[in-house]
Amino acid sequence: MSLSQDPAPLSPPAAPGDPRLTDARDTGRWSASELRRLTALIWPGQLLVVAGIIAANSQPQIAQHFHTTQIAWFSLAFTLATIVATPFAVRLGDMYGKRRVMLALAAAGLVGDLVTVAAPNYPVMVIGRVIGGLYGPVAVLVLAAVRDLFPPRKVAVALGTVAGSVGVLSMLAPLLSGWLLDAFGWRGALWFLVASTVVAILALLAVPETPRRAVAERLDRSGALLLGGGLALVVFGVGQGRDWGWTSAAVIASFLGGLTALAVFVTVELRVANPILDLRMLGRRSLATVLLGSSVPQAAFFASQAILIFLALFPPIPHVSDGLGWSTTHNAVLGIPAGIITFAAGIGVGRAVRTVSPRSVWYMGLGVLATGLVLAGLYHHDAAQIVLTGLVMGLGGGILMAGQQAMIVSVVSAEEQAAANGLSSLLTQVFLALTNQALYTVLAADSTVFHGTAFYHDAAFTHAYLTMAAVVVLGLLISLAIPRLGRPADTAAHDLATPPTTARTA
Template identity: 40%
Template structure:
């Protein structure tokens, strides 16, 4: 698997030969890049579009549980991707991508049609399966492209997600302001169908196969149950009471399930998560700090969307009532800065440890959140203070994978990336629920819809800053980490030694 693919199990060496054994005309590879980039862009765009649309969705369905609109997809994606990647190695990457895309299309279509909140959540459950397509894209590039094209193709697909930063805010504003949240959902459904057609017509099957081995179903059940129990317990704790038996049952049960998961992973032949890697202090701190930081940054960024888009209703809701287009105009420069700073990390990391950019990014993010805590009432404040958070976020998101390169052996790279992806998903789900629980505590319910007050927004910003501060402390504790150049040179020297 390529370094960007978050596989947590370790299959035996695959059978077949990578690197695109059969040469094709250049036009074939151009179409192939488009076919692989399209679903990647759609999945990237959906996060921004739906982040804005969830405000209208909450009001339409009169729900106090809008957090689950995002949480259910995140949890399903986090828990299903490792199994689906292993299935792809054994049965074929294109085959799994097509199956996941069909399920994703069904889910997106049901979302657009959903007449009830229950059906909407069921559809979002299906959409979570679609996430594996992005994870497999980079791996299939390595398998079916000629070696000379692999780097270029991977770079083009990765860069294509930058369209989200450039066009996403404006597209979101136009769709939502002119066609409502249904327009957003139908846009995603139609593009998912188009992505599936491109995948079927232009993407060849990978020639590589791994030997068929057993799946760690028990590990997946325990980890998924642990994350779900913790998220649900946190979400209901303020309603039931934090010392209530039901709250304690879910919280203690979630922790117990996670401890049982660690025990199981030590004993099974093909674990979901290779806990052997977590014994190394450097890597453990990298995974915890970068995973927690990424998860918290995504959930904290949600506060700004809610604050800007929820209406102003005296005594009920203290949102700012901006249109989606207005919100896009306020944040587009921050989105571009996020993209540029993420790209800059790669250049900086060639000379300096990415620990420097991780720490700097976390510090800037905390400053940005604290500034927004006290300054979120005027448009100029979003324009002036938003870049602190966005620059920090760009630095943090790019630093984690680079730190992993310097901390592990090449054969452990994909596994370590997978652990980091898993931690980001789980910690992101938990931190999102923490944010919404705090918002709900001081909010108001009107006609079945949850609205939020300024006290809630301020408390949520403080909670986000606090969680980021924990990640910063963990980052500062990371021992010296090699740069990618140093790591590659050291690995090459070790491989060249006699006996290797």
């Protein structure tokens, strides 16, 4: 899809009697068109969750098929492409409309999926994953589009539903993944992802275009390349550190190159008139503390999911491995209750922040998640313990994912929504890469290598869960600096009555 079409007009400020202001005072009942719109946004926004689970579970078969020891590039290539593409996508979404940009990114992702599934060799497959990674920013744009497409009173619930739906998908995707891989092999699983991307494109076609939030002007390509390239180099260095050695010349060069690019990016962006990401936004205490305080614990929550995979699926071998030896399907079934409560928590947060400060809800989520991780570190030896601790972690994780969006809505204007979500996504991805590295380092400290594979002792799982709990506590300490926040519905209603050129002060 071309981005050269005439962009949608800038959305005018709402005047008295504007239907958007009327919606802000409505009874909260949802119309059929709003429900269709919400449903259409869920799959494109959460496809990355399903794709990530299926792709991760496909890697062992792919590595054996292509006889490669570089299987890490299967996921790393996708992540790096997403990091580079995100700042471009956010800016283009503001300039040309988010729906148009999401369709273009989804089309590119479909091409990448096709190259990946039909790849005759592993290097071609990695190229396909790079192209497929261009779909990544769609998740950011979906969340930003919610604010443009729903009345202010319903924004928080819509965001909570879209964000919380990850719980249901995380519950079903492992079951689906196991069936696809067992019945059709890795190519069958990847063909399912091709079909899923097609469905996402069809869903986006049913979504109205969003207002243009920025004048079509010269794109800050240098800023985007410095930001994307700098972050990509840092993440690359983290990803290769364990294999190449943290003091190797290549890893050190990656870190130095990435940090230098990021330093130049900050200098350049503070001087240009129309930056790819407005770093001046971070000069506001409210936004800076919300983005940093929410990205750190979310990274810990996502990283902690890998602990259960090793714990549940690795076999029990005396003096070698303390895994539980479950099948993928059995593990997925036991994860269903946690998935349900994660989804329910997301919807509950959307309703709660109508009357309760999102900051208070956020603190509760951090406390619940940290408690769940500590309990999981102490009690993870049978199915009952896994289910019960999973419920606590799922509740905390659901509150966090939906609560983050409620806080962002409370501290930015509608015009800043996409940029704020872009910053949040980039920070979360960077912290996730760092947290994953810490996780694998902790696990390796209590492991035994047997026939070329690292197996983990019980102490490794305990220390890994406690480490993730410590990261969540770090996020809580950062979050204590978040100032008092308004309710999302009140904030959104204020935006409608304020001209788009009016900046909100901290």
